[in-house]
Amino acid sequence: xxxxxxxxxxxxxxxxxxxxxxxxxxxxxxxxxxxxxxxxxxxxxxxxxxxxxxxxxxxxxxxxxxxxxxxxxxxxxxxxxxxxxxxxxxxxxxxxxxxxxxxxxxxxxxxxxxxxxxxxxxxxxxxxxxxxxxxxxxxxxxxxxxxxxxxxxxxxxxxxxxxxxxxxxxxxxxxxxxxxxxxxxxxxxxxxxxxxxxxxxxxxxxxxxxxxxxxxxxxxxxxxxxxxxxxxxxxxxxxxxxxxxxxxxxxxxxxxxxxxxxxxxxxxxxxxxxxxxxxxxxxxxxxxxxxxxxxxxxxxxxxxxxxxxxxxxxxxxxxxxxxxxxxxxxxxxxxxxxxxxxxxxxxxxxxxxxxxxxx
Numbered sequence: 001x002x003x004x005x006x007x008x009x010x011x012x013x014x015x016x017x018x019x020x021x022x023x024x025x026x027x028x029x030x031x032x033x034x035x036x037x038x039x040x041x042x043x044x045x046x047x048x049x050x051x052x053x054x055x056x057x058x059x060x061x062x063x064x065x066x067x068x069x070x071x072x073x074x075x076x077x078x079x080x081x082x083x084x085x086x087x088x089x090x091x092x093x094x095x096x097x098x099x100x101x102x103x104x105x106x107x108x109x110x111x112x113x114x115x116x117x118x119x120x121x122x123x124x125x126x127x128x129x130x131x132x133x134x135x136x137x138x139x140x141x142x143x144x145x146x147x148x149x150x151x152x153x154x155x156x157x158x159x160x161x162x163x164x165x166x167x168x169x170x171x172x173x174x175x176x177x178x179x180x181x182x183x184x185x186x187x188x189x190x191x192x193x194x195x196x197x198x199x200x201x202x203x204x205x206x207x208x209x210x211x212x213x214x215x216x217x218x219x220x221x222x223x224x225x226x227x228x229x230x231x232x233x234x235x236x237x238x239x240x241x242x243x244x245x246x247x248x249x250x251x252x253x254x255x256x257x258x259x260x261x262x263x264x265x266x267x268x269x270x271x272x273x274x275x276x277x278x279x280x281x282x283x284x285x286x287x288x289x290x291x292x293x294x295x296x297x298x299x300x301x302x303x304x305x306x307x308x309x310x311x312x313x314x315x316x317x318x319x320x321x322x323x324x325x326x327x328x329x330x331x332x333x334x335x336x337x338x339x340x341x342x343x344x345x346x347x348x349x350x351x352x353x354x355x356x357x358x359x
């Protein structure tokens with residue numbers, strides 16, 4: 001457990017004090033990892049507004065917890081009734097307790113019953129806000145993840161060709177990924193031909209035909225941090241229709257890169273791309289948000305969307321992924337990973353946007 005993790009816990013305690021939350025129960029593996037650096041399939045990080053946090057786990061992880069974690073108290077989970085009784089005793093001075101929004105009903109209801117005298121409040125937004133601005137070490141990991149993603153994409157382009165099915169391309173993706181010592185940050189999206197109009201198409205037996213497009217949405221993990229990138233490539237000579245739509249999407253993508261900066265609201269950044277696509281008459285075919293934050297998870301907050309009023313800060317990492325999807329015709333998405341800087345943004349995705357490959 002590094003000094004950075006202890007500082008993250010300190011920032012959480014400060015946020016709890018500002019929100020008048022006495023204690024928080026962090027069950028999710030991602031949040032436990034964010035605040036401690038330890039990944040386990042079982043555990044709870046209990047943080048009070050003041051004092052030393054407690055990390056609960058079972059016998060499988062006690063050794064590693066004692067070895068790795070500093071600045072927290074390590075406790076072994078007891079049988080369910082005894083554990084709940086301990087929480088009841090601990091909570092006598094608590095008025096408000098924070099829980100994560102992804103806590104299951106089976107987890108939440110016993111806790112609520114054991115500490116019925118306290119008010120329960122979601123701290124999902126609180127934790128998301130803390131995680132939204134990345135530290136220097138996080139940004140380094142994300143940069144290296146984006147670099148590895150670019151390199152993997154280049155290797156894939158040496159193998160993918162007309163005549164292969166989407167499922168075969170997926171198989172090759174995972175072989176090459178493993179050979180590169182990488183893990184994916186989400187299930188790759190591979191859309192051959194007209195399947196590109198389905199923005200989250202699941203790979204199937206569709207064959208990539210000569211003189212057609214291929215949409216590839218992919219990301220990898222480096223030191224637990226995600227990358228994300230989409231390119232829409234063409235095998236053969238691009239049609240005028242494909243070039244028209246691709247150029248519009250690229251214009252929207254690049255307008256965001258040229259304009260985004262700290263102090264802007266996420267919804268206003270979304271509007272930049274949406275207005276350009278709408279100007280060309282394709283607004284009805286761009287119906288998802290412009291982008292999302294990326295970190296330990298592939299989808300974090302804030303997001304470039306119509307309703308997100310979060311103000312951008314340096315250190316936030318978001319995707320810039322406008323798209324146009326016309327049923328039965330053509331689908332194009334171009335996605336780059338951006339870091340908000342003091343004056344604008346840094347583009348982490350370095351794969352060319354316009355890619356034409358031989359049949």
